[in-house]
Amino acid sequence: MGLKGNALFAQSGGPTAVINSSISGAIQEAAKHKDITAMYGSINGILGVLNENMIDLNKESKRNIELLRVTPSSALGSSRHKLKNEEDFEKLLKVLQAHDIRYFFVAGGNDSMDTANKVHKLAVAKKYELRVMGLPKTVDNDLAVTDHCPGYGSVSRWLAMAVRDAGLDTEAIYTSDTIKVVETMGRNAGWITASTALARLKEKDAPHIVLLPEVPFNQDKFLSALDKVYKKLGYAVITCCEGLKDEKGEYLTSSKRSIDTDKFGHKQLGGVGETLVSIIADNMKIKARCDKPGTIQRVSGMAQSKVDQEEAFISGAMAVKHGIEGKSGMMVTLVRDSENPYKCSTGLSDLDNIANKERKVPAEFISADGMYVTDKFLQYVTPLIGGPLPEYARLEKNFIAKKLTK
Incomplete structure (x- = not known):
């Protein structure tokens, strides 16, 4: 006989373009099972559970739940709240017991999976039958196993x-701002920055240099590589990760203010782009410009990948299926079954294998000089973006003969 009780859904960490799709998949799957008697949503992640700020998802329209598939950000709200001690976990469990929560589904990244794992273990220790399942979520792409x-x-x-687009702008301006630095998100893993290489189809196209935190930054090597590109093309675009580190393993830039450190001890990063602009100006005597998209890159629905959206939805649905089957203390993973054609299925992994672990960009995905990515990486990432980028024109530029100048 199945476990009867209520289900609670929570979103944690940075919002993304598809985390709502995961929750939509989970809610729609949960609605099919009679063992789940009610469905609640925690407002602002773990904080919502602690403060009993939960909503009745059964009262949401089916249309609204379906629209979550294409709605960016975190519809339930999120937070970066670390449960500090045993008292916090005990309080959380009491809230779950008071509301007869028997299924707890958490969508989040490394820290969120650690919290889910601890809740699962506490429930087991207290002999409270609770099924805790993790839904993978992070733009950083640094979760282990999946x-x-x-x-x-x-x-x-x-x-x-x-x-x-930034590359075309830099190429077009011609007489000024002929070097552009684009700073992307990413703490210790450079997956996001690496993906910018998808923009480059020809030698002229941006980016020309890709700087990842997996490769210690060496100023001389960087300037040498940049000088070669600039002399050949007359312009250059560099993409860099905000978590770029020097050869001592220290972040090139990070906030020193205590207010900019989250509950998990992560300092706010940013400013690497401007640092590189200064290095270029001081050493090459060339004016450069920095573009920093900020959090819009992680959450924008304007370029939502159809593949990403569908896999997020399936991940949510599978988490519920496994919970109904009796699984707990686990996270749904994505398994690449084939490369060409691209096919993906789901798997499972114990939260012990994922919580607080970090998967960095492997050496085989980074060029030998550390200034770009390899074809193997491009083969890995290309199917994930849901089809080719919109086609652009590039003029052939067949010049006519000059008559007044030589």
Whole structure:
């Protein structure tokens, strides 16, 4: 006989273009099972549970739940709240017990999976029958075990389009701002920055240099590589990760203010782009410009990948199916079954294998000089963005003969 009780859904960490699709898939699947007697949504993640700020999802229209599939950001609200001690976890469990929550579905990244894992273990220790399932979510694409993460395909598509446009702008201006630096999100893993290489179809296309935190930044090597590009093309576009580190393993830039450090001890990063602009100006005597998209890159629905959206939806539905089957303390993973044609299915992994672990860009995806990505990476990321970028024209530029100048 199945476990009867209520289901609670929570979203945690940074919003993405498809985290709502995961929740939509989970809610629609949960509605099919009689063992789930009611469905609640926690407002602002774990904080919503602690404060009993929960909504009745059964009272939402089917149309609204379906529209979540194409709605960016976190419809339930999110938070970066770390449960500090045993008292916090005990309080959370009491709330779950008071509301007869027997199914707890958490969509989030590394820290969120750690919280879900601890809740699962506490429930087991207290002999409270609770099924806790993780739904993978992070634009950083740094969750262990899973081939890739929902959210990554969409941020990759958005940035590829943005960097391609930034490249055309830089190429067109001709007499000023002929070097552009685009700073992307990413703490210790450079997956997001690496994806900007999707914008480059020909040698002239941006980006020309891709700087990842997996490769310690060496100023001389960077300037040498940039000088070669600039002399050949007369312009250059660099993409860099905000988490870029020096050869001592220190962030090139990070906020020193305590207010800019979250509950998990993560300092707010940013400013690498402007640092590179200064390095270029001081050493090459060339004016450069920095573009920094900020959080819009992770959440924008303008370039939502259809593949990403569908895989997010399926991940949510599968989390519920596994919960109904009796699984707990696990996260749904994405498994790449084939490359050409691209096919993906889902798997499962214990939260112990995922919580607080970080998957970085492997060496085989990074060029030998550390200034770009490899074809193997492009083969990995291309199917995730849901089809080719919109086609652009590039004039052949067949010049006529000059008559007044030589």
